[in-house]
Amino acid sequence: MFVILGRVLSSLGVLVAVSIVLFTLVHAIPVSPARVVLGGDASEEDIAEFERDNGLDRPVIVQYLSWAGGVMKGDLGRSLIDNTVIAVTISQTLPVTLELVLWSFCLALVIAVPLGVLSAYHEDRWIDHLARVVATLGVSIPTFWLGLMLIAWGAVGLGWFPAGGYVPWSAGAKPHLLSMTLPSVSLGLYYVAIISRMTRSSVGDVLMADHVRVSRAMGLSRGRILIYVLRNALSPVVTVAAMSFGYMFGWALIVEQVFTIPGMSRALLNAIFRRDYLVIVNVVLVITAMFLVANLIADLLYRWLDPRTAR
Amino acid sequence: MSEVVVPRLAGADRAVSRPRADWLFRFGCLIVMLSLVLMVIGPWIAPYDVGRPTDFILEPPPALRDVPRLLWLSITNAPREPVYWFGTDSAGLDIFSRVIAAPRADVAIALGANLVSLTLGSLLGLAAGVARPWIGALIMRTSDLVQAFPVFITGMILVTLAGRSIGTIILTLALLYTPIYVRLTRSEVLTQRQRGFVDAARALGRREAWIALTHVLPNAMAPALIQFSVTIGFAILMTAGLSFVGAGVRPPTPEWGLMIAAGADQIVQGEWWPSLFPGLAISITVFGYAAFGNGLERRHAA
Numbered sequence: 360m361f362v363i364l365g366r367v368l369s370s371l372g373v374l375v376a377v378s379i380v381l382f383t384l385v386h387a388i389p390v391s392p393a394r395v396v397l398g399g400d401a402s403e404e405d406i407a408e409f410e411r412d413n414g415l416d417r418p419v420i421v422q423y424l425s426w427a428g429g430v431m432k433g434d435l436g437r438s439l440i441d442n443t444v445i446a447v448t449i450s451q452t453l454p455v456t457l458e459l460v461l462w463s464f465c466l467a468l469v470i471a472v473p474l475g476v477l478s479a480y481h482e483d484r485w486i487d488h489l490a491r492v493v494a495t496l497g498v499s500i501p502t503f504w505l506g507l508m509l510i511a512w513g514a515v516g517l518g519w520f521p522a523g524g525y526v527p528w529s530a531g532a533k534p535h536l537l538s539m540t541l542p543s544v545s546l547g548l549y550y551v552a553i554i555s556r557m558t559r560s561s562v563g564d565v566l567m568a569d570h571v572r573v574s575r576a577m578g579l580s581r582g583r584i585l586i587y588v589l590r591n592a593l594s595p596v597v598t599v600a601a602m603s604f605g606y607m608f609g610w611a612l613i614v615e616q617v618f619t620i621p622g623m624s625r626a627l628l629n630a631i632f633r634r635d636y637l638v639i640v641n642v643v644l645v646i647t648a649m650f651l652v653a654n655l656i657a658d659l660l661y662r663w664l665d666p667r668t669a670r
Numbered sequence: 671m672s673e674v675v676v677p678r679l680a681g682a683d684r685a686v687s688r689p690r691a692d693w694l695f696r697f698g699c700l701i702v703m704l705s706l707v708l709m710v711i712g713p714w715i716a717p718y719d720v721g722r723p724t725d726f727i728l729e730p731p732p733a734l735r736d737v738p739r740l741l742w743l744s745i746t747n748a749p750r751e752p753v754y755w756f757g758t759d760s761a762g763l764d765i766f767s768r769v770i771a772a773p774r775a776d777v778a779i780a781l782g783a784n785l786v787s788l789t790l791g792s793l794l795g796l797a798a799g800v801a802r803p804w805i806g807a808l809i810m811r812t813s814d815l816v817q818a819f820p821v822f823i824t825g826m827i828l829v830t831l832a833g834r835s836i837g838t839i840i841l842t843l844a845l846l847y848t849p850i851y852v853r854l855t856r857s858e859v860l861t862q863r864q865r866g867f868v869d870a871a872r873a874l875g876r877r878e879a880w881i882a883l884t885h886v887l888p889n890a891m892a893p894a895l896i897q898f899s900v901t902i903g904f905a906i907l908m909t910a911g912l913s914f915v916g917a918g919v920r921p922p923t924p925e926w927g928l929m930i931a932a933g934a935d936q937i938v939q940g941e942w943w944p945s946l947f948p949g950l951a952i953s954i955t956v957f958g959y960a961a962f963g964n965g966l967e968r969r970h971a972a
Contacts, residue, residue, distance in 0.1 A: 373818050380815065388831040495694075499957035501907055503914050504930050504949030511942045522938050609820040616915055617934070627823065628915060631830045639827060646820050 366658055370651040377647050378640065379423065385636045386419045392439045392634040413439055426637065436637045438630075445641050448626050453645060455525065456622035459614065460607045462539055463547035468600060471551045475558025475596075476589070479566060490555055497552025502610050506545035506617035513541055523618040542618045546611055550603040557599040558592070565592040594665045601657030605650030695965025701958020702899070709773040709781070713924070716767035720924045723762030724754070728936065731757040731765075731943050757943040759932055765944060768924040769951050775925040777955070779836060780905035783843035784898055790844065791851025792887065792894050798852060799859030799890075800882045810856070813849035821846055825908060826917040834920055839912065843905050850901060851894045858890035865889075892970055899963030903956040910952050926952045 393409040394401065410416045414425070429436055435445040478490035514522035519537075526538040565571065565588050574584045612624035623642055630638035713720060732740055732753060740753050756765035798809040825842050832838040862868070863886050871881045910927030912918030919925045921932070926948040933944025 373815065376815050377818055380819075385827070385831065495957060495960060496953070499903070499960060500953045501910055501914075501927075501930075501949060501956075503911060504945065504952065507930065507934055507937050507945050508942075508949065511937050511940075511946075515938060515940050515942075606820070609822040612823065613911055613915055628826075628917075631827055631917065634831070643820065643823055643827070646823060647818060650818070650820065 363659065366655060370655055373651060374644065374648060378427070378644055381640050381643055382423045382426070382636075383419060385634075385639055386422070388634070392636065395633045395635075396440055415439075426640075435641045438635050438638050440630075440633050440635045445638055448638070449623070449641065449645055452621065452623045452626050455620060456608065456611050456615065456624075457649075459539065459542055459546065459620065459622060460604065460611050462543035463550065463607060463611075464600075464604050466543050466547040467550035467554055467603065470547075471554035472558050472596065474551070475555040476562050476585075478555070479559045479562035482563065487559075490559060494552040494556045494559075497548045497550075500548065502545055502549060503613045503617050505548060506542065506614055509541045509545055510617075523620075525618075525620045542614050542620060545617070546607060546614045549610070550600075550607065553603055554596065554600055558596050561592040561595045562588060590664065594661055597657050597660045597664065601653045601660075604653040608646045608649050692965070694961040695968075698899075698958045698960070698962030698965055701955060702962050705773050705777045705955050705958070706781075708770055709777040712773050713771040716764075716771045718754075718764035718767040720763065720768050720771045721922055724752070724758055724764055725762065726754065726758050727762045728760055728941055728944075729754050729758040730941075731755060756947040759929070759944040760936060761932075763922075765929070765947055768929060769926070769947050771924040772926045772929070772948065772951065773955075775836070775919055775923055776906050776909050776927075776952075777902075779839050779843070779909045779919075780902045782840040783905050784847060784902050786840065786844035787848040787901075788851055788894060788898055791848040792855045792891060794848070795852040795855025795894070796859055796882055796887050796890070798856045800863060800878070800886065806856075809852060813852045816846065817849050819846075822908065822911060825912055826915060829912055830917045834918060836919065839909060839918060843908060847901055847905065850897060854893040854897055855887075855890055858893050859886055862886050862890045896963060896967045896970060899959050899966060903959035903963070906952060906956055906959070 392413075393406040393415070397405050397409060407416070414422060417425075426436055433446070435449070437444055438448070474486075474490050474493070478487040481487055509520075510522050513520045520541050521534075521538050524538060526534045528535050568591070570591075571584060571588060574587060611622065612627060614620070615622040615624040616628070623645075626638060627642045629635070630642065718724060732755070744753060754764050754766065756769060758764055759768075794809050798806040825846060828842040828845075829839055832842070863882075868881060868885055871885050872878075909918060910925070910930070913925050913927035914931045916931070918927060921928050929948040930945045933941075933946075933948075936942075936944055
């Protein structure tokens, strides 16, 4: 129990450290958001006034503390550029990104784990070669290009899927799922590669362990042995899967750009190009938090799967 | 683990000898060399000027069945219509020329970034392994912190805010990849510094820093050097991704990610070629670097 508490605390510590670094970083940039809001020909006085109104002339540490104090109370602040409430922006866009990531993650797991197990069981047969080709290609193909090619094939060529855009659940389950298919596939392929490779090597190692040989000698059924094998082999797979889940948020943004899905990418890209400090910091923190939570869950699963690591 | 000696199962030493893998390794070598050659001479051997539009806008590539005839014509230098092997894009630029000129941006950035992070990472990793414990802890915690940031998004932010030049992209990628090398070198340093030759050098009265740099570091570089090839592949993907979202190299530089982005609008109209070929170039190059790195790893393990 204390171990878990310690892990939660250290994750929070990482989050705070990340926020401090980010905050310092975006404030170290010479171009002020005032320039973006007021335009290129604004006078020095106008810029100074804008910075005073928005508290940008205060020392960075004071700005950080006042922002962090707001976050404690659930107030993430407002955009410097268009004065929208950042918490609202995030609560509107995060669910979309989260759904995309979840679909891709499920897709990756559903394909990768059986593929990895099969290729470990049938080493050097055609299924193993196929898995290796998928794994090597999957890490080499750029996600955004795969998305475009899927549009060219599945939307323009065959006309089965929409070429982009996001259809909400309220418009019906089928159109919604169709609109999520191509984005999920293009985001998921990379992780099919990574997770299947991990599954293969981990299952391959366990298959050579003594207890599997003994189980075979005792004449246990293949299904029963498979359960024992999976139970022992899944721990590293869970770790890799959790890290993948975290990384997916980063790459989901580029997939959203390709398919014009209204997730967090547009908010973040706009904020970056317009030097909207607070939005950048908040969005990146949300993504980092997702990554940390995924790793925490993996840690818990790990203990449950393999009580030896709990000590 | 067990006291009883059991014969190892068939395939236990599967990583060591496999002719297939060797073919992949050779393919990887070929691609790595090709990309490096194109990085140097690519823009000079391109058949058309990479910056000057031709007279044909969105000209499709020649049909597959015409390719042998056209190849023969161009080899024999016979008079013929101009050929755009990969077609032309919406600005009328020849895509083939730009695809082979792009390694000057993509491969050079990836290589530069990895050289910086290899140097920095291996020195920091060495320091983390041999210096006082608090210095080691400081270096490792800093690496943890850098790795907690989402890679692609952090890259996007840093490059945009620091100005989209090749130099800032190289430095940003170098910063993001340094922790990988720190970790690899440190763990190898921890095993190497226990070896006899270190004690021997110490017995000769050498200074600790000198021993670390000349005896420990060269012996601890292997994992980092193997990772080097694979990470160059990542860096190429990242460079192209950054320019795809508009946070990387500026147009009109010939660069694969920019070319894919420029062709993205035409995809819906059924004009697939402006995006297809640069993406294939990225995939093949990254595949080559990965295959090369995996081959090196297998050889090192054997």
